Amino acid sequence: MFETTGKKAKELLAYYQAKLDEEAREAKKNGKLVCWSASVAPSEFCVTMDIAMVYPETHAAGIGARKGALDLLEVADRKGYSLDCCSYGRVNMGYMELLKEEAITGKTPETLANSPAARVPLPDLVITCNNICNTLLKWYENLAVELDIPCIVIDVPFNHTMPIPEYAKEYIADQFRNAIAQLEVICGKPFDYKKFKEVREQTQRSVAQWNRIAALSHYKPSPLNCFDLFNYMALIVCARSRDYAEITFRRFADEIEENLKNGVYAFKGAEKTRITWEGIAVWPYLGHTFKSLKGLGSIMTGSAYPGLWNLSYDANDESLHGMAEAYTRIYINTCLENKVNVLLDIVNGGQCDGVAYHLNRSCKLMSFLNVETAEIIKEKTGKPYVSFDGDQTDPRNFAPAQFDTRVQALAEMMEQQIAGEAE
Amino acid sequence: MYTMGIDVGSASSKVVILENGVNVVAAEVIQVGTGSSGPQRALEKAFEVSGLKMEDMTKIVATGYGRFALKEADKQVSEISCHAKGIFFLVPEARTIIDIGGQDAKAIRLDNKGFVKQFFMNDKCAAGTGRFLDVMARVLEITLDDMAEYDSRATEIASISSTCTVFAESEVISQLSKGVSKENIIAGVHQSVASKACGLAYRGGLEDAVVMTGGVAKNAGVVRAISRELNREVIVAPNPQTTGALGAALFAYEEAKR
Numbered sequence A: 001m002f003e004t005t006g007k008k009a010k011e012l013l014a015y016y017q018a019k020l021d022e023e024a025r026e027a028k029k030n031g032k033l034v035c036w037s038a039s040v041a042p043s044e045f046c047v048t049m050d051i052a053m054v055y056p057e058t059h060a061a062g063i064g065a066r067k068g069a070l071d072l073l074e075v076a077d078r079k080g081y082s083l084d085c086c087s088y089g090r091v092n093m094g095y096m097e098l099l100k101e102e103a104i105t106g107k108t109p110e111t112l113a114n115s116p117a118a119r120v121p122l123p124d125l126v127i128t129c130n131n132i133c134n135t136l137l138k139w140y141e142n143l144a145v146e147l148d149i150p151c152i153v154i155d156v157p158f159n160h161t162m163p164i165p166e167y168a169k170e171y172i173a174d175q176f177r178n179a180i181a182q183l184e185v186i187c188g189k190p191f192d193y194k195k196f197k198e199v200r201e202q203t204q205r206s207v208a209q210w211n212r213i214a215a216l217s218h219y220k221p222s223p224l225n226c227f228d229l230f231n232y233m234a235l236i237v238c239a240r241s242r243d244y245a246e247i248t249f250r251r252f253a254d255e256i257e258e259n260l261k262n263g264v265y266a267f268k269g270a271e272k273t274r275i276t277w278e279g280i281a282v283w284p285y286l287g288h289t290f291k292s293l294k295g296l297g298s299i300m301t302g303s304a305y306p307g308l309w310n311l312s313y314d315a316n317d318e319s320l321h322g323m324a325e326a327y328t329r330i331y332i333n334t335c336l337e338n339k340v341n342v343l344l345d346i347v348n349g350g351q352c353d354g355v356a357y358h359l360n361r362s363c364k365l366m367s368f369l370n371v372e373t374a375e376i377i378k379e380k381t382g383k384p385y386v387s388f389d390g391d392q393t394d395p396r397n398f399a400p401a402q403f404d405t406r407v408q409a410l411a412e413m414m415e416q417q418i419a420g421e422a423e
Numbered sequence B: 001m002y003t004m005g006i007d008v009g010s011a012s013s014k015v016v017i018l019e020n021g022v023n024v025v026a027a028e029v030i031q032v033g034t035g036s037s038g039p040q041r042a043l044e045k046a047f048e049v050s051g052l053k054m055e056d057m058t059k060i061v062a063t064g065y066g067r068f069a070l071k072e073a074d075k076q077v078s079e080i081s082c083h084a085k086g087i088f089f090l091v092p093e094a095r096t097i098i099d100i101g102g103q104d105a106k107a108i109r110l111d112n113k114g115f116v117k118q119f120f121m122n123d124k125c126a127a128g129t130g131r132f133l134d135v136m137a138r139v140l141e142i143t144l145d146d147m148a149e150y151d152s153r154a155t156e157i158a159s160i161s162s163t164c165t166v167f168a169e170s171e172v173i174s175q176l177s178k179g180v181s182k183e184n185i186i187a188g189v190h191q192s193v194a195s196k197a198c199g200l201a202y203r204g205g206l207e208d209a210v211v212m213t214g215g216v217a218k219n220a221g222v223v224r225a226i227s228r229e230l231n232r233e234v235i236v237a238p239n240p241q242t243t244g245a246l247g248a249a250l251f252a253y254e255e256a257k258r
Helices: A009-029 A044-048 A056-065 A069-078 A087-105 A135-147 A166-187 A193-218 A227-238 A243-261 A283-295 A321-328 A336-349 A370-381 A400-418 B038-050 B079-090 B130-140 B144-152 B165-177 B182-203 B220-230 B240-257
Strands: A034-037 A052-054 A125-129 A151-154 A273-278 A298-303 A354-360 A385-390 B002-008 B013-019 B023-030 B057-063 B096-100 B105-110 B116-121 B210-213 B234-236
Touching (some): A009 A034, A009 A052, A009 A227, A009 A243, A044 A166, A044 A193, A056 A087, A069 A087, A087 A135, A125 A135, A135 A151, A166 A321, A193 A227, A227 A283, A227 A298, A273 A336, A283 A298, A298 A336, A336 A370, A385 A400, A385 B116, A400 B079, A400 B116, B002 B240, B023 B038, B023 B240, B079 B116, B096 B182, B105 B182, B144 B182, B165 B182, B182 B220, B210 B240
Parallel strands (some): A034 A052, A034 A125, A125 A151, A354 A385, B002 B057, B096 B210
Antiparallel strands (some): B013 B023, B096 B105
């Protein structure tokens, strides 16, 4: 039994991440169900049914960060997946192909044996939701077809206008009820509504601690570099409906608050400028992007990406309309006007001096509105911005030198503006 | 007091030595860039021309893609800020800069004090850069220096894609096989570079005076095409390859005065 008392948040993060993978492997070994899930698909239903969960996007991000993406991307390339498809999807398809080959032949393919990927088992079912993109539909449908397993789809309409209308919430709540009915058939047992309420309450406690951390970057100087959120988000994705996330986030927030109280800041005395990073991390170059910005004294105090999991709702609401709203108001599932408002809050909340927009070759939904978004934010805040080319997990789409030039120029523009030299 | 700016680009190395922040005593270019003997040779040439030594330099600022590889530098500044600085020094009325180098094309908007208001650069793509012209010159079997001359004799502008260097290369080959004159094809190639660069310039909100710099500014054909595309006069910066290094030398001077 792992004793959490006295452990640092970083240790808890590593422990629970490994534990989740171990639980999935154990479940598989013991004939229990394993589900692969989209990152912002509701976790509440499968956790209620005691299904072990694996999150391919987080898994792919980890592979990217460990420099193992290319081998798996090549497997997907050979299967015919175009380079224009999302690299999370391609890494996962490559990984699935290798697991499948292993299951069929009884031999571990060399690429899999040599991969730094965390070992996770094949799924018995998949669950997806199109609240962050529509690629997730085809990706998960393909997984289901390739493995001949059930696919639960939670369809969430795009919000062309805000606020979200009641009929949309009712439609999504119906999707939830439909997912529950499917799960009852797949699991061969009735859905446990009492446990479902407890799981919703747990999810809310995790989300509350997650939001507590994010708010700590508002202090100037900041005790938190939001690059840390890129690491900790593994648990808001994979364990928000478990107490693992709550325990870890509470510890991390406590540690940062303690630092704040003692005047210990993320950049010590070297915080010169503060930026918002818009978009997903460049996982294969996480260290490079972090060091490059740190070298310039630019701290990330704003990022809307970790905020995708700000899934707060009323856990007592049995109509599930509140939960439906939480899962549909994700800013990339809303109109430009709302996207701008969300980002404005991030830029202002983090007291940011500028914005760096990741033109992510994988994530069209997060990238294609960047040009328009950037111009509106600039107009409203007067803060400079840059855009850089990259990709969340395909290392071939990112050039470190080009990134460095752009962010250095941004830092220079921000410094001139702070010094009151520039107009 | 002498200060130095060194711009180590992808295709060339440039050094400017400045006296008291005003007089250029050396401005040298070697046509090979980062990772080559270029930076060292450019330094040696600048010292030879000026009769100065490394010890005479109060401060040195490096810029360009190879800016972090130069151990002599006291500071690194991005080429965006350096071009802005250098151009504003030479042409104080400049408000829009179009800089086309070996692997970058950028448009920089300046405020009234010469600071960078906003800038836009090419995506991860060679179309519209100096490399694009290199590739086309090779296919057309002429030298880069001759391109402007050919362009001036064009009777029509052939249509060449601005989306991708490889696509454009195929188009050039196809136009050649159809018997279209090299002159007209080159005018098309220049138009293609211009349309890319002008797209960036329009994004920043175009304002006069428009100044062109970078190695490609030496190609009068591209300058004509940009001027035509923007429908306004385009000033070519004096000694356009060295404006980044000049800006770096000016930053070094400011640093030395602190």
